Amino acid sequence: MFVRWGQHDNDLEALPFILDEVRYNLLHRITEIEDSLCMRSENGQLLFAQSPGHNGWLWMSRSLAGDEEKRLLQELVNHLEGRSLPGISGAPQTAYPFAVEYSRANNLRHSTQMTMEAYHCPEVYKLSKVKGEASVATMQDVDVVAHYLAGFSEDAYGRTVEPESQLEPARGLIESGKLYLWRVDGKAVSMANIAHRSPRHGRINAVFTPLRLRKKGYASAVVAAVSEQLLAENITPMLYADLRNPGANKVYRNIGFVPNGQIADIGFSPN
Known part of the structure; x- marks a missing residue:
């Protein structure tokens, strides 16, 4: 079962998400956008957020076992039936299994558009002097x-x-x-x-x-x-x-x- 969530809920303040927060930072922005679709599993271990016309973003807790992860992904595919989804973004080990199931259920093809590294900068290194x-x-x-x-x-x-x-x-x-x-x-x-x-x-x-x-x-x-x-x-x-x-x-x-x-x-x- 999935329920709605948004920027005023505490889902992005929970420790399991904070462990992945840099990689999934864009979820903060998506929840602020009017008409975004934000859903989570009842136990809060899966978060899905999509702003209109863009890829959905999919986060799953690191603590999920394989069978539970597969079950939640299939439930999400079923829940999204009838909704247009241009693509999915997430950790490769999460995004690819979802893409396979979603493509199969909707008679679609899936292909990688881009793979990004998420970075954070706790300290700026001293650089050589650059003019300007x-x-x-x-x-x-x-x-x-x-x-x-x-x-x-x-x-x-x-x-x-x-x-x-x-x-x-x-x-x-x-x-x-x-x-x-x-x-x-x-x-x-x-x-x-x-x-x-x-x-x-x-x-x-x-x-x-x-x-x-x-x-x-x-x-x-x-x-x-x-x-x-x-x-x-x-x-x-x-x-x-x-x-x-x-x-x-x-x-x-x-x-x-x-x-x-x-x-x-x-x-x-x-x-």
């Missing part, structure tokens, strides 16, 4: 941020978009006051965004440096600066990194980010 400084983006930066978002879309998702289409998202990020730019002689050369703050973590995303400006330490510098800001707020920086990009993973590790486990993004498509 970090500052919060302003509306004067909207054009360059739109270009950076277009570049990030191509790097991260393989989607080519026109910078003009990113002007509105750029304005939104700037208005949030959470987007940081690394500037050299006043000109932006790299960016990083604080996507969300949860009780114990600050999630960083949208890290991007134009190709012509890479290998100069700018991405390391801006992520380190943002991380120091979060640590000063007594919350721990965390982020997800695509394992297909070893360069980015190396950058994060060199700053002080520690691996906390993988997340598989699995997509569903018609047979």
